[in-house]
Amino acid sequence: MQLVERIGANTLRAIAPAVTGSKKANQAAIIAAVGPAMSEMLTRYDITTARRIEHFIGQAAHESAGFCTTEEYASGAKYEGRADLGNVQNGDGRRYKGRGIFQLTGRANYQRYGQRLGLDLIDKPQLAAEPVTSLEIACLYWSDRKIGPMADEDDLYRVTRAINGGTNGLADRRKYLTLAKREVAALVAAGVSSHDPVHYPVLRRGCEGASVETLQVWLRSRGYQLTIDGDFGAATELAVKTFQNGVRLKVDGVVGPATWGALTPKQDT
Template sequence: MKIEQSLLRRMWPQGDRRVAGLIAGTAAVSESVFARFGIDTPDLVAHVMAQLSHECGAGQEVVENLDYTAARMMQVWPSRFPTLASAAPYAHNPRALANKVYNGRMGNRAGSDDGWSYRGRGAAQTTGREGYARLAALTGLDLVNHPELLIDPRYFLLCGVADFVACGCLPFARADDVVGVTRRLNGGTIGLAERKAWLASWKAALAEAPVVIASPPLAPDLPADPTLRPQPAPPPSRWSQLIAVLRAAFRRI
């Protein structure tokens, strides 16, 4: 299946705001990416695109925003920041916050910059060195050394769909179980109502989209039927040759 650029632009109207060319790049590779992972029905495409639409904010939130206030940090990570004083050093300091909350887990090395380097990124908001390494193995892209490739328009959908499949979402999508898909991808049910709304929107949009059937390849040019080719005249008989000689002789008399 293929998502036409016009449809994706309608669903993600601000999709190019953060990454130029994201809409065109995603639409261009959609058919090959879905085929690669066996996403072969409109409902499966709808489940994938619903989750990715929510995760990346329809293309507007392709890199995790960690610019938090101290009060917000206490809400998101209450065990790490039980007081305003504990959160204050990381307020509006995204890099320090990423390393504080993500290092020492998800494959990120303690005391490193891994938390920042491997913060949520891409269509599925892949997070952690282990997550990036897993996608690298699935896609063949060097995402550990080049994490920015997750938001490259050429690979944005590939990485998002690979993460969807790697998380074990596909069986639940085949069963039309949006809760199961969400739990596998998210680890919980955060944003479930919005994900359900996205799923309904994508199902409706794909149902309205025309089915594009590729034209069969043109048949190779066939040689012309030899029976229709001009045939050489048969050689003249000896009798016809004699008549021709006599005619020529009479003309000279």
């Protein structure tokens, strides 16, 4: 099973903040609606690698206030008269305020994406707040802005600018990205066959990236207290050496096929 096929409601719940009252009910409803559609929609728009999934979900979590809303809490009055958003008629700011998991904003954007998807978002702007519709709008926007390559480079700053037009909420977006990386790494770890370790690169101190995150997840599952940050530093090297010693492998801190094979979670048959 490919990674993207494992992305669904459980992944969103794992990174969503704990909330109460009406926000809790809204969050549950949004995740329940978006979750089952997530895998197919991400696949359709080529958001299938670990990095792309992490950045997409992290940005969506921020834009939707932790999946608690698909409509901007503010009135939209601040967008009134914004010609750059196509708001040229009285009331456009409020009528076409931010909606969706990526906060579609402005008459021009509502018209464009409505036409692309065959929806009358001009006369019925609330359609953009419908969770599954908003997911497709977000995926289409991601594709239009060519955000995938930015995510491939793990460039949070550029991804944020492409989605937000600026860097509003950058710290919060980073927080959700970190949570998304944790969950995606765990899914990778759980879904790889223990009989196929050769597909993983040789890792050693100084390496960085998604494969290091997977290594750290698996080491944590064995009881080693590591931060999942994708950085093969001193703590990760020590954990690898301790693990290698425990399973009677060469203790060199290098993660090659033998160490991957011993470390990878066993699958039921």
